[in-house]
Amino acid sequence: MAVRPGKSQLIVHQEHPLNAEPPGDLLHQSFLTPRQHFFIRTHGSIPAVDPASYRLLLNGLVQRTRSLSLDELRSMAPARTVTATLECAGNRRNELMAVKPIRGEVPWRAGVIGTAQWRGVALREGLLAVRVEADTRYVAFTSLDEAQFEGETVHFGSAIALEKAYSPDVLLAYEMNDEPLTPEHGFPLRVIVPGYIGARSVKWLREITLRERPSTNPYQARDYKLFPPEITGQTVDWSRGKTIEDLVLNAVITTPQEGETVAAGPTRIQGYAIAGEGTPVERVELSVDGGKTWRTANIIERADPYSWCFWEVTVALATGDCQLLVRAWDTSKQTQPEDVRQLWNFKGYMNNAWHRVKIHVS
Amino acid sequence: MAVRPGKSQLIVHQEHPLNAEPPGDLLHQSFLTPRQHFFIRTHGSIPAVDPASYRLLLNGLVQRTRSLSLDELRSMAPARTVTATLECAGNRRNELMAVKPIRGEVPWRAGVIGTAQWRGVALREGLLAVRVEADTRYVAFTSLDEAQFEGETVHFGSAIALEKAYSPDVLLAYEMNDEPLTPEHGFPLRVIVPGYIGARSVKWLREITLRERPSTNPYQARDYKLFPPEITGQTVDWSRGKTIEDLVLNAVITTPQEGETVAAGPTRIQGYAIAGEGTPVERVELSVDGGKTWRTANIIERADPYSWCFWEVTVALATGDCQLLVRAWDTSKQTQPEDVRQLWNFKGYMNNAWHRVKIHVS
Numbered sequence: 001m002a003v004r005p006g007k008s009q010l011i012v013h014q015e016h017p018l019n020a021e022p023p024g025d026l027l028h029q030s031f032l033t034p035r036q037h038f039f040i041r042t043h044g045s046i047p048a049v050d051p052a053s054y055r056l057l058l059n060g061l062v063q064r065t066r067s068l069s070l071d072e073l074r075s076m077a078p079a080r081t082v083t084a085t086l087e088c089a090g091n092r093r094n095e096l097m098a099v100k101p102i103r104g105e106v107p108w109r110a111g112v113i114g115t116a117q118w119r120g121v122a123l124r125e126g127l128l129a130v131r132v133e134a135d136t137r138y139v140a141f142t143s144l145d146e147a148q149f150e151g152e153t154v155h156f157g158s159a160i161a162l163e164k165a166y167s168p169d170v171l172l173a174y175e176m177n178d179e180p181l182t183p184e185h186g187f188p189l190r191v192i193v194p195g196y197i198g199a200r201s202v203k204w205l206r207e208i209t210l211r212e213r214p215s216t217n218p219y220q221a222r223d224y225k226l227f228p229p230e231i232t233g234q235t236v237d238w239s240r241g242k243t244i245e246d247l248v249l250n251a252v253i254t255t256p257q258e259g260e261t262v263a264a265g266p267t268r269i270q271g272y273a274i275a276g277e278g279t280p281v282e283r284v285e286l287s288v289d290g291g292k293t294w295r296t297a298n299i300i301e302r303a304d305p306y307s308w309c310f311w312e313v314t315v316a317l318a319t320g321d322c323q324l325l326v327r328a329w330d331t332s333k334q335t336q337p338e339d340v341r342q343l344w345n346f347k348g349y350m351n352n353a354w355h356r357v358k359i360h361v362s
Numbered sequence: 363m364a365v366r367p368g369k370s371q372l373i374v375h376q377e378h379p380l381n382a383e384p385p386g387d388l389l390h391q392s393f394l395t396p397r398q399h400f401f402i403r404t405h406g407s408i409p410a411v412d413p414a415s416y417r418l419l420l421n422g423l424v425q426r427t428r429s430l431s432l433d434e435l436r437s438m439a440p441a442r443t444v445t446a447t448l449e450c451a452g453n454r455r456n457e458l459m460a461v462k463p464i465r466g467e468v469p470w471r472a473g474v475i476g477t478a479q480w481r482g483v484a485l486r487e488g489l490l491a492v493r494v495e496a497d498t499r500y501v502a503f504t505s506l507d508e509a510q511f512e513g514e515t516v517h518f519g520s521a522i523a524l525e526k527a528y529s530p531d532v533l534l535a536y537e538m539n540d541e542p543l544t545p546e547h548g549f550p551l552r553v554i555v556p557g558y559i560g561a562r563s564v565k566w567l568r569e570i571t572l573r574e575r576p577s578t579n580p581y582q583a584r585d586y587k588l589f590p591p592e593i594t595g596q597t598v599d600w601s602r603g604k605t606i607e608d609l610v611l612n613a614v615i616t617t618p619q620e621g622e623t624v625a626a627g628p629t630r631i632q633g634y635a636i637a638g639e640g641t642p643v644e645r646v647e648l649s650v651d652g653g654k655t656w657r658t659a660n661i662i663e664r665a666d667p668y669s670w671c672f673w674e675v676t677v678a679l680a681t682g683d684c685q686l687l688v689r690a691w692d693t694s695k696q697t698q699p700e701d702v703r704q705l706w707n708f709k710g711y712m713n714n715a716w717h718r719v720k721i722h723v724s
Contacts, residue, residue, distance in 0.1 A: 128496065134490065137530070161529075163525040163528045167525045226694065226695065228645075242642070242693035242694065244694075245640060246640070246694075248694055248696060249696075278608070282590060329704075332604065332610055332712060333588065333699065333705045334610060335704075337695065337697050342691075342697075343695045350694060
């Protein structure tokens with residue numbers, strides 16, 4: 001069953017499975033992204049779950065297997081709220097596709113990102129309840145959905161290291177922006193792994209399995225990995241890829257949009273920026289002369305450590321064609337790569353080159 | 363008591379406390395750094411510890427306080443060996459000092475880095491033994507040394523997040539390259555936190571304290587933090603700094619050295635590169651034309667995930683003055699900042715700008 005948001009203004013790239021993102025101007029309307037503007041990333045079905053009969057299973061390397069109702073889960077520990085940005089590893093893939101084709105992947109623009117207040121129980125409370133065995137290295141999540149992966153019907157799944165799972169900010173979440181999760185965002189329960197790519201925040205959570213070895217779920221073992229540019233789908237050895245976990249520094253211009261015409265004179269440029277956990281955005285810079293000189297933008301709203309920030313800067317633009325460039329620096333003094341051509345990879349992940357928007361000034 | 367390595371070829375910046383580093387050519391002689399070539403970073407005394415009466419204390423938010431002899435510690439769990447590079451946050455500070463003065467800090471060159479095989483017991487075994495309370499967020503380490511911090515006598519100390527402490531690769535180490543630790547490297551027991559700056563790998567470990575709030579040890583709370591360039595020692599609010607944890611991507615030319623004269627023709631350039639945990643070095647590039655074009659170096663030895671790699675590349679050099687430039691890329695497709703001037707901070711930490719070496723070709 002595919003649930004569609006009513007009267008959505010999202011750009012729908014795919015209907016089955018449903019994959020949709022907001023345009024940039026919509027994204028910048030509010031710092032916490034309302035659910036109707038939040039990107040939808042699915043790999044298969046959107047399951048219809050009866051909350052009364054729902055059970056979360058905890059198993060694997062545990063001293064005590066558990067099967068928890070939603071009420072039991074909620075009563076395990078006080079609720080925690082975390083403001084976290086979810087960003088898909090494929091955000092800005094369309095720019096990589098312009099360098100060289102990428103097959104079988106959604107041509108995401110720069111809107112597969114959104115921020116919400118997530119409320120739930122810390123995953124760590126669940127780990128304490130089942131008593132983790134000493135050999136445990138990974139915590140694997142399996143969804144209730146059904147997806148097609150290379151001709152097989154599978155459940156979407158993902159895993160994180162035990163260390164990350166002990167962070168008090170990794171949640172088993174049942175609310176998004178003070179409302180119950182909607183079906184397309186994981187009702188009745190999803191994982192939220194702040195600071196990691198969205199794929200790790202498994203929706204419609206069915207099962208948590210403690211493991212010694214890495215997960216074999218195809219979406220963990222043969223997807224969401226990075227490879228050097230010479231590797232293709234034909235030559236890939238999945239075991240050699242870099243599993244993508246942490247978000248990387250990124251900055252995007254949401255206003256104006258590519259191809260827009262703006263009036264000459266002082267013009268307000270706006271956008272978002274995001275950084276890896278522990279290294280917040282320190283500075284956002286805009287260039288209108290191809291990177292020769294940079295203006296520092298004002299960061300107008302932020303909610304560290306797991307959230308994007310919004311920035312804006314007003315620049316005087318002369319008539320003619322103009323390319324806007326943006327880049328961010330983080331508190332570790334790191335900045336983004338200049339050239340998208342150096343980031344191409346055959347799955348089209350993790351593009352964080354300087355964002356370039358061509359506009360016309362009249 | 364200050365213990366000095368006999369007939370050391372280290373460059374000694376300071377005698378009390380002892381701070382010394384190897385020159386680049388020495389550093390590149392072997393992939394595992396022999397102890398006599400390993401940098402020495404101390405903040406105070408080098409304590410003389412009697413191993414027979416030594417006890418490690420585990421306390422704070424635990425259900426069971428422990429005091430462990432070395433034998434008890436060794437018998438807790440099988441020994442683990444981890445190959446890890448330790449790098450001081452102040453590595454390459456001298457280049458930052460050339461941009462603008464930095465007061466009261468050691469003028470480190472590019473040799474405050476070294477790699478060893480560390481053997482010990484996983485810290486996590488100690489955590490399991492004392493049973494950590496649910497409120498715990500940090501694991502704090504205190505040394506047996508005595509140091510002067512702003513006129514007070516203190517013990518060096520540091521802390522890491524509980525999540526990191528659960529990594530099986532964080533060690534309570536008693537051996538370095540198959541030999542007992544030497545006094546200057548932490549005998550009889552030190553922490554090894556792979557992937558983090560050296561300051562977190564506390565030597566002469568006296569005490570492990572589980573805490574809900576961040577450590578107040580001055581070396582954690584008022585040191586080893588990053589600030590924007592406009593902040594100085596006079597204006598600093600320490601609570602607003604970014605606590606430095608993960609190592610960042612870095613590449614250094616060890617041969618030839620700055621100011622050296624080499625013969626024209628094919629010349630072998632060598633060095634090391636290091637990356638953050640989970641994002642190994644993917645490529646090292648050398649430029650002899652100021653960054654217009656880049657040659658890919660060969661990575662000749664590596665030991666991921668916590669270790670540097672060694673690289674080399676042979677380039678044809680024409681007579682005259684020449685500037686060699688090196689930069690690395692990691693598997694997350696990130697690269698280093700170009701310009702050291704953009705990295706200046708008043709404590710002089712984390713310089714990872716493109717490394718530049720000026721030589722003369724005759």
